[in-house]
Amino acid sequence: xxxxxxxxxxxxxxxxxxxxxxxxxxxxxxxxxxxxxxxxxxxxxxxxxxxxxxxxxxxxxxxxxxxxxxxxxxxxxxxxxxxxxxxxxxxxxxxxxxxxxxxxxxxxxxxxxxxxxxxxxxxxxxxxxxxxxxxxxxxxxxxxxxxxxxxxxxxxxxxxxxxxxxxxxxxxxxxxxxxxxxxxxxxxxxxxxxxxxxxxxxxxxxxxxxxxxxxxxxxxxxxxxxxxxxxxxxxxxxxxxxxxxxxxxxxxxxxxxxxxxxxxxxxxxxxxxxxxxxxxxxxxxxxxxxxxxxxxxxxxxxxxxxxxxxxxxxxxxxxxxxxxxxxxxxxxxxxxxxxxxxxxxxxxxxxxxxxxxxxxxxxxxxxxxxxxxxxxxxxxxxxxxxxxxxxxxxxxxxxxxxxxxxxxx
Amino acid sequence: xxxxxxxxxxxxxxxxxxxxxxxxxxxxxxxxxxxxxxxxxxxxxxxxxxxxxxxxxxxxxxxxxxxxxxxxxxxxxxxxxxxxxxxxxxxxxxxxxxxxxxxxxxxxxxxxxxxxxxxxxxxxxxxxxxxxxxxxxxxxxxxxxxxxxxxxxxxxxxxxxxxxxxxxxxxxxxxxxxxxxxxxxxxxxxxxxxxxxxxxxxxxxxxxxxxxxxxxxxxxxxxxxxxxxxxxxxxxxxxxxxxxxxxxxxxxxxxxxxxxxxxxxxxxxxxxxxxxxxxxxxxxxxxxxxxxxxxxxxxxxxxxxxxxxxxxxxxxxxxxxxxxxxxxxxxxxxxxxxxxxxxxxxxxxxxxxxxxxxxxxxxxxxxxxxxxxxxxxxxxxxxxxxxxxxxxxxxxxxxxxxxxxxxxx
Numbered sequence: 001x002x003x004x005x006x007x008x009x010x011x012x013x014x015x016x017x018x019x020x021x022x023x024x025x026x027x028x029x030x031x032x033x034x035x036x037x038x039x040x041x042x043x044x045x046x047x048x049x050x051x052x053x054x055x056x057x058x059x060x061x062x063x064x065x066x067x068x069x070x071x072x073x074x075x076x077x078x079x080x081x082x083x084x085x086x087x088x089x090x091x092x093x094x095x096x097x098x099x100x101x102x103x104x105x106x107x108x109x110x111x112x113x114x115x116x117x118x119x120x121x122x123x124x125x126x127x128x129x130x131x132x133x134x135x136x137x138x139x140x141x142x143x144x145x146x147x148x149x150x151x152x153x154x155x156x157x158x159x160x161x162x163x164x165x166x167x168x169x170x171x172x173x174x175x176x177x178x179x180x181x182x183x184x185x186x187x188x189x190x191x192x193x194x195x196x197x198x199x200x201x202x203x204x205x206x207x208x209x210x211x212x213x214x215x216x217x218x219x220x221x222x223x224x225x226x227x228x229x230x231x232x233x234x235x236x237x238x239x240x241x242x243x244x245x246x247x248x249x250x251x252x253x254x255x256x257x258x259x260x261x262x263x264x265x266x267x268x269x270x271x272x273x274x275x276x277x278x279x280x281x282x283x284x285x286x287x288x289x290x291x292x293x294x295x296x297x298x299x300x301x302x303x304x305x306x307x308x309x310x311x312x313x314x315x316x317x318x319x320x321x322x323x324x325x326x327x328x329x330x331x332x333x334x335x336x337x338x339x340x341x342x343x344x345x346x347x348x349x350x351x352x353x354x355x356x357x358x359x360x361x362x363x364x365x366x367x368x369x370x371x372x373x374x375x376x377x378x379x380x381x382x383x384x385x386x387x388x389x390x391x392x393x394x395x396x397x398x399x400x401x402x403x404x405x406x407x408x409x
Numbered sequence: 410x411x412x413x414x415x416x417x418x419x420x421x422x423x424x425x426x427x428x429x430x431x432x433x434x435x436x437x438x439x440x441x442x443x444x445x446x447x448x449x450x451x452x453x454x455x456x457x458x459x460x461x462x463x464x465x466x467x468x469x470x471x472x473x474x475x476x477x478x479x480x481x482x483x484x485x486x487x488x489x490x491x492x493x494x495x496x497x498x499x500x501x502x503x504x505x506x507x508x509x510x511x512x513x514x515x516x517x518x519x520x521x522x523x524x525x526x527x528x529x530x531x532x533x534x535x536x537x538x539x540x541x542x543x544x545x546x547x548x549x550x551x552x553x554x555x556x557x558x559x560x561x562x563x564x565x566x567x568x569x570x571x572x573x574x575x576x577x578x579x580x581x582x583x584x585x586x587x588x589x590x591x592x593x594x595x596x597x598x599x600x601x602x603x604x605x606x607x608x609x610x611x612x613x614x615x616x617x618x619x620x621x622x623x624x625x626x627x628x629x630x631x632x633x634x635x636x637x638x639x640x641x642x643x644x645x646x647x648x649x650x651x652x653x654x655x656x657x658x659x660x661x662x663x664x665x666x667x668x669x670x671x672x673x674x675x676x677x678x679x680x681x682x683x684x685x686x687x688x689x690x691x692x693x694x695x696x697x698x699x700x701x702x703x704x705x706x707x708x709x710x711x712x713x714x715x716x717x718x719x720x721x722x723x724x725x726x727x728x729x730x731x732x733x734x735x736x737x738x739x740x741x742x743x744x745x746x747x748x749x750x751x752x753x754x755x756x757x758x759x760x761x762x763x764x765x766x767x768x769x770x771x772x773x774x775x776x777x778x779x780x781x782x783x784x785x786x787x788x789x790x791x792x793x794x795x796x797x798x799x800x801x802x803x804x805x806x807x808x809x810x811x812x813x814x815x816x817x818x
Contacts (some may be wrong), residue, residue: 006559062688077507089685091743093713093736094766095646098486121684124717124739131718135535151724169688228698229638229677237504248689255693266697270679275530276498278799279471279578280657284664286798288675289637304502308533315560319532321810324817327502330533333813334500338807344801357503389695390687392753397746398706401730404742408733 001199001364003212003244006339006349007219014222014379016213021378022371023204029385030166031370034174034292035197035363037164039189040174045140045161046183054108056184057099059088059129061121062248063169064142067178069360070245074238075187078303078357088125091115096125105133111181113142115169117149120397142176155206168385171370174363175208188359192312195363213371216350220267220293221379227293227348230267231285234297235274235335238357243271246369253373255389256382265380275334282338286345294342294349298335302328303356410608410773413619415748415758416628423631423788424623429760431780432613438794439575440779442770443583443799444606447572448598451585454549454570455592462518465593466508468497468538469586470530471657472578473551476587479654480771483647483659487712487766493785497534505534514542520590522551524578525560529806551585577794579658580779583772597768604772612780622780625759627704629676630788636702636757639676640694643706644683644744647766652680655778660780664798665791674789684743693749695754703751705760706774707744712765741802 026032058065065087086099091277110129114122130139144151161176171179174196179189187195202209220230230250232243247269255266270292272281285292308330310323320332329330335351342349352368354361377384435441467474474496481494495508504541519538523531534576539548549568552558562569581587584603588598611618629639639659656678664675679701683688694701717739719732731739744760751758761777763770786793 058657066689090646090682091736091740092646093711093715093740094486096612096736097713097715118725118727120728120731120739120743123722123725124731124734124736127717127720127722127728127731128424128715131720148724148727153721154721201702228700235501237499237501244689248553250691251693252688253696255695255697257696261586264696264698266693267687268677268679268693268697268700270677273499275500276470277668278802280475280653281660282679282802283796283798284660284675285675286663286664286801287666288660289673290558290675291637291677302502304506305505306502308536309535311540313532313561314564315557316527316532318527318557319529319536321807321814322529322533324534325498325810325813327532327537329813330529331500331502333809334529334802334806337809338802340805341802357655387692388728389692392695393743393747393750395685396749397743398730400742400746401734403735404738405730 001354001361001368002353003209004351005212005215006343007353009215009219011218011222014218016102018217018375018379019210022374024057025374025378028166029374030164031168031171031174032200034164034167035200035367037193039179039193042183042189043161043180045180049109053107054083055086055101055103055108056083056181056227057086057088057108057110058113058181059110059122059125060201061089061119063172064091064115064122064177066170066241066245066248066352066367067173068181070242071173071192072181073241074357074362075359077238079303083184085181090119091124096128100129105138108138109184111142112139113177114143114149115163117143117147117152140180142180151290170252173245173366173386187345191359192363195360196367198360199364199367199371202403209368213368213375217372217375217379219348220376223348224265224267225379227291228267229270229292231270231272231292231294232297233272233274233294233338235331236302238275239297240273240363242365243273247271249369249373253377253384254380254382256356259383260380260381265382265383267376274338275331278334278338285317285342285347290347293348295336296339296349298332298351298353299357300353301356304328381402410764410770410777411762412618413760414624415752415760416622418624418628420627420631423627427626427784427788428623431783434783434787437575439573440577440580440583442715443576444602444609444776446602448588448602451588451592451598454568454589457594458518462516463492464495464512464517465492465590466497466512466517466519467522467590468519468531468534470498470528472581473522473524473531473586474498475650475654475657476582476775477590480582480587480591480596481594481602482650483766483771484768486647492593494590494594498530500530500533503535509538514547517525517547518593519548520551521548524553524572526552526556526561549589551589563720565677580663580794581773582654596609600768601772604769605776607769608773608776608780609724616768618777619645622727622777622784626784626788628757629785632757633674633676634791636700637676638679638701640679640681640701640703641706642681642683642686642703642747644740645708645711646682648706649682651771651774652682656680658778658782659699661796662793663791667790668792669790674791676785683747684740687743687747694751694756699756702757705744705748705758707741707760707762708766709762710765713737733740
């Protein structure tokens with residue numbers, strides 16, 4: 001994985017102090033250590049699921065689904081996987097009915113994922129599905145040790161797996177939360193962790209990534225006032241759900257009150273897919289308000305060398321220039337052309353190139369963004385790991401639910 | 410369709426002059442008249458496609474695909490449709506290969522949609538598919554009259570349909586561009602236009618929508634400096650692709666240099682789906698920088714009354730409060746709770762309620778957003794209908810392609 005920054009920055013000092021803060025933070029924040037974990041017990045658990053199970057339904061929302069979905073949707077188009085994953089992430093009845101119509105209960109194992117064990121969406125869906133299929137052996141629960149959900153699972157004799165301590169939902173993709181569904185689908189989770197570990201070592205052991213990520217984080221923090229919208233522009237459809245994962249990670253981690261002031265600060269994440277969004281959002285980047293930075297993500301080798309055939313179409317001769325070109329070369333030329341065009345407009349850019357679509361590379365990319373998020377959070381003085389802003393809506397909902405019950409009785 | 414604004418605005422005068430400008434603009438901008446069009450010839454064309462064709466592949470990008478996709482994906486989960494639609498929107502070879510593997514050439518009709526007739530993405534994909542299946546009867550071309558593409562289509566004796574004049578790509582969903590694929594899928598395009606017409610009349614004939622849309626447009630324009638990120642928060646998975654359509658419409662129309670100044674202005678569109686994004690982007694809205702407005706979209710009646718069963722789970726008694734609740738009621742209570750929570754934070758909000766998932770309502774919603782975009786464009790002094798910023802990337806690509814050829818010969 002390469003990362004080229006097209007902007008300049010000095011400030012060695014700020015970078016070093018941010019690095020020191022992260023080295024400290026490692027001791028209390030659990031996600032940093034996930035690349036080195038021993039996955040023997042996870043693989044043993046995965047082996048207990050019968051080969052007759054061909055569908056895995058994940059009942060979880062936010063951090064409990066976005067990471068696994070990002071990796072699954074990245075790998076799926078290039079690999080024949082062992083099992084299909086289905087994600088129940090909404091209380092939309094149309095969505096629930098539509099997803100359930102695709103499942104065969106006899107061939108489905110359900111993973112119920114909730115850190116706290118009391119997520120409204122997850123348990124309304126679980127109750128509905130459990131009313132259709134009450135075999136405890138069809139369910140595995142992933143939750144915090146000693147949560148009410150663990151106690152419930154034990155009560156019905158269903159399997160329970162645990163989240164490691166001090167790992168927040170949106171940083172949990174490389175823990176049981178992401179690894180269990182991915183292992184069940186047939187994705188190589190050791191390779192995924194290896195990719196994350198490579199990135200981690202390059203950062204913490206003063207390799208290539210240390211300087212690069214630090215520079216980028218300091219640039220984002222220092223220019224927070226102007227460039228407060230941070231776009232990922234990924235040139236492959238396989239990265240569509242990676243962008244959704246990024247949006248949660250970035251938005252929920254960095255949109256906060258500052259620790260030492262009353263300021264509301266935040267950096268707004270945008271996920272774009274090229275070349276499609278050249279025909280949509282690009283105009284706004286190019287000629288709109290100068291408040292956006294852009295990170296291009298390219299795949300060097302698509303390993304799918306379909307070529308534009310050498311066909312001349314009468315009256316469309318201007319398109320002959322495309323003939324004999326591999327699509328993989330075309331899409332990367334499209335990306336490079338947009339980079340060049342934006343550089344002329346003096347918009348802060350960088351580009352990440354990953355060699356190909358596999359587990360190692362998505363593992364590296366995920367860890368890269370987690371580190372970047374932690375660094376920027378530190379530099380803009382927010383608590384990167386909480387989300388107090390979503391509580392008030394939950395409390396209002398609870399009041400409404402209680403009123404509804406009171407109204408009925 | 411109801412639209413409740415939770416912010417205040419006076420300025421009757423600015424509203425009236427914006428209204429007058431739009432009344433004038435109607436004469437030269439083609440999209441306004443689309444709801445009244447006669448679709449007889451479109452339906453006749455659709456009837457010429459054999460019932461043995463069960464798959465429609467749309468080869469088009471940006472304005473040539475986003476509108477049809479938004480409506481198709483909205484209706485599909487609630488309706489058994491006649492044919493499936495597939496969208497080829499990317500030069501990503503993995504995506505092309507994956508989509509083609511789902512098609513049976515004997516049962517597929519291809520719609521090649523390009524206003525100019527020279528879109529790089531569209532024709533690289535077309536050439537590839539044409540090399541696999543060169544039966545002219547498998548293709549219909551939709552383009553501008555007298556374009557090179559029309560001439561090519563006539564050359565190979567394939568069907569050609571035309572875009573109406575003065576309708577730009579991102580405003581073309583209610584023209585042949587959107588109506589043909591939708592009619593072929595079995596969606597009721599007359600009902601779609603009727604919905605748009607209802608909205609149009611309510612606006613232009615001084616109905617309920619005139620005041621509402623004008624107020625909202627003036628508010629967005631006047632507070633452009635502060636609230637320059639405009640989120641749609643739609644509480645149904647069916648509106649996911651509607652959000653993508655909105656992002657193109659809003660971003661590409663409003664991100665511009667001003668007509669009478671050198672300022673780069675723009676309003677940044679964000680598409681969110683509830684309740685999922687309560688667990689992602691909501692924290693940033695709630696506690697991040699105060700630069701966002703939010704429009705909630707709710708569906709009143711999901712017509713899918715699945716109910717959370719009356720199951721008590723030991724140790725999870727706090728969730729009993731969900732029992733016996735229809736999911737449709739839960740999801741709307743979730744939306745209302747977030748609205749209440751955000752109102753306490755003094756964030757500019759409005760909510761749109763559509764009665765149910767059908768063609769009329771999505772037609773109204775689309776026309777509502779088109780009108781709103783035109784009004785805001787007028788009020789922030791940009792040319793809403795061009796996209797000059799995307800040209801420089803295209804020119805650079807062309808140079809690169811020519812160099813590649815020169816290098817080979």
